[in-house]
């Protein structure tokens with residue numbers, strides 16, 4: 710099935726709000742408990758409309774249906790959707806700060822077909838083209854193998870405290886200096 714990749718637009722938000730929980734509930738089994746996944750949906754796993762507004766978020770489309778999403782950020786937030794944010798998200802300085810890879814979710818029926826990899830290629834090249842020299846990711850344990858495959862180094866492991874008080878172990882990865890675009 711041919712896949713098309715394009716920048717996300719505001720009109721994609723309802724489809725993304727369906728895709729993100731579906732992806733998390735299916736593809737994070739084995740990495741996190743149901744309590745952890747449910748505690749993260751909405752705040753940690755949710756649509757960050759700032760990325761869409763910035764033109765830094767991509768979608769994968771199969772026969773008109775969004776089956777994957779992911780992107781990068783020039784903003785300070787490390788992770789999370791609109792519901793996890795209280796204030797405006799300031800810009801980072803590409804000369805001194807890394808860009809962030811953000812919010813990768815693939816439809817379970819389309820997992821392990823290279824969609825995550827292609828979205829990573831698009832996000833990394835766009836961040837480098839925007840002048841960033843380093844890239845960081847605060848990743849789920851489910852996402853870690855994808856990013857390690859892109860030669861990111863694990864720099865830190867820590868727990869997020871979720872809306873339901875459950876703890877979610879995550880990993881911070883870094884590629885620095887980033888390769889030339």
Ligand SMILES: CC(C)(COP(=O)(O)OP(=O)(O)OC[C@H]1O[C@@H](n2cnc3c(N)ncnc32)[C@H](O)[C@@H]1OP(=O)(O)O)[C@@H](O)C(=O)NCCC(=O)NCCS
Nearest residue numbers: 736814815820821822823824825826848849851852854855
């Ligand atoms: C992580 C995720 C985005 C990967 O998407 P994907 O389209 O299935 O990934 P790809 O097919 O591009 O995989 C690329 C490589 O990543 C690694 N990888 C991806 N999923 C993996 C898994 N479940 N176990 C081990 N390695 C995996 C493999 O090296 C894979 O290459 P291979 O298939 O040739 O072995 C997807 O599993 C997902 O949406 N997970 C739930 C949400 C989530 O946790 N997202 C990460 C947020 S930081």
